[in-house]
Each structure stands twice: as C-alpha cells, then as structure tokens.
Amino acid sequence: MQIQMLGTGGAFAKKYANNNALVEVDGFKLLVDCGITLPRSLHDAGYSFDDLDAVLISHMHADHVGGLEEYAFQMMFRYGKKPVLYIADTLVEPLWEQTLRGGLTQEPLTAITDFFDVRPIKEGEEYEIHPGIKVKLILTDHIAGKLSYSFLFNENFFYSADMKFDGALLSRLSNDGVETIFHDCQLTSPGVVHASLDELLTLPEDIQEKVWLMHYHDNMEEFIGHTGKMRFVQQHEVYTV
Numbered sequence: 001m002q003i004q005m006l007g008t009g010g011a012f013a014k015k016y017a018n019n020n021a022l023v024e025v026d027g028f029k030l031l032v033d034c035g036i037t038l039p040r041s042l043h044d045a046g047y048s049f050d051d052l053d054a055v056l057i058s059h060m061h062a063d064h065v066g067g068l069e070e071y072a073f074q075m076m077f078r079y080g081k082k083p084v085l086y087i088a089d090t091l092v093e094p095l096w097e098q099t100l101r102g103g104l105t106q107e108p109l110t111a112i113t114d115f116f117d118v119r120p121i122k123e124g125e126e127y128e129i130h131p132g133i134k135v136k137l138i139l140t141d142h143i144a145g146k147l148s149y150s151f152l153f154n155e156n157f158f159y160s161a162d163m164k165f166d167g168a169l170l171s172r173l174s175n176d177g178v179e180t181i182f183h184d185c186q187l188t189s190p191g192v193v194h195a196s197l198d199e200l201l202t203l204p205e206d207i208q209e210k211v212w213l214m215h216y217h218d219n220m221e222e223f224i225g226h227t228g229k230m231r232f233v234q235q236h237e238v239y240t241v
Ligand SMILES: O=c1ccn([C@@H]2O[C@H](COP(=O)(O)O)[C@@H](O)[C@H]2O)c(=O)[nH]1
Pocket: 010, 011, 012, 061, 062, 063, 064, 143, 162, 192, 193
C-alpha cells in the first residue's frame, strides 16, 4: 500500500496544506480526510475528484471535512456520480446536520445519501475497502465530547487522526505488529488537543523509530534534528507502508 500526503499541515498552517492523504493500491485511490485546502492540493498533485475511488473521514474539523462540499458538488454536477464515503456510523448524522447540510441542500436534494454513497463503518471492526486496503477505526481522544477516529490499516500501519498523546495505545499497537505510525504532532507544548512533540519524545526508541510526524505547523524545519528517532512526513512524498 502506498500513501502520499497531499498536505501535512496543522489546522492553522499556511505553508503546508491540510493533513489529508491519498492511499493507493493497484490504482485504487482512497482519500483520507478532505479538508478546506484539499480541492487545491488534489489539483496541484495532478488529480481531479473523479480520479478518487472513495474517501475516509476521521472527524468533524474543517481541515478534515471542509472540502467535502466541493467534492460532492463536483461529482454531482461535473461528473454525475456519487462519491463513496466511508465514515464511522456515529459520524454520519453529525457530518450532515452540523457540517454539510447548509451548503448542499437544494430541493429535492435534502439528505447526505443524495450526494454520497455512504458506507457507515463500526469502530473496532475491520473492513476491506479494496483488496490490499483493510481499515479498522480506533476511537481516539481529541476534543472533549467530540468523536474522532484514528485508522489502523492492514493491521500494520497506524494513521492517527487528530489525537491527544496515548502512549499505552502506541505501545499496544507496536506490540501487536504495527510497523509504521503516522502521527499528528503539535511541535510546541502543551499539545492541548494533539500529541505534543515533547510527549512523543517520551516513547521508547524502538517505537519512535516507527513514528513519522505529520499535522505540523509552518515552523517544522526548526525542529529537524530535535525529534529523537522520529522523522517528519514530507508533503507529496510517496511512502510504501
Ligand atoms: O480546545 C481546543 C480546540 C481547538 N484548538 C485549536 O484548534 C485546532 C483545531 O483543529 P485540529 O484539526 O484539531 O487541529 C487545533 O489544532 C488547536 O490548535 C485548541 O487549541 N483548543
């Protein structure tokens, strides 16, 4: 499985686009999160929305869902299709009622299913999205009272959504065979709603070696050489995981 970050930036980053990814196996393209900057970063990477086979959503923040309105409209009015949307069953209603409904509704189109081929998925269960892409949702702590899910792909690649530091989870995943961890990182402490670099640096070195940092701020380069065994995910680079 290959992954290319169309953006690696945090919510307020300007140099880096929103932390959204393209996962690919045998030409099947799964978009992971679809933030405000995604339409531009997808275009800059040489793709159109019609090149995507599905989108997977982690949680309801604009740097993760703010591009879905354009995705839906382009697919409906430019390509005449409904994009396939994988999302936690618990987030289907909030996505429509709290985020998309205002912009997308126009009679007779009044439901999320008018725009998306919705595939609700349950936390903790493994789903095959395409041969070579299995995903399991893990509920991770981000904002009090707001559901947010990280992703375990193919039992060996952990992709955090936005989450607070959870060393016990990272240890358990590592012991269970996870080889690569893409983790959001707040470079300066306190992390507040994200794992901070200081917290991630408390991980044992054998886990740090598996960790690649993403969802960082524009001053990322100042921290090169100060991340222990952890490396920064580079925007646009293709990684095999
Ligand atoms: O309690 C909070 C909630 C949010 N923030 C800041 O806002 C952004 C939210 O976007 P993310 O996609 O979750 O990054 C977050 O990065 C925080 O910078 C906060 O500080 N405190």
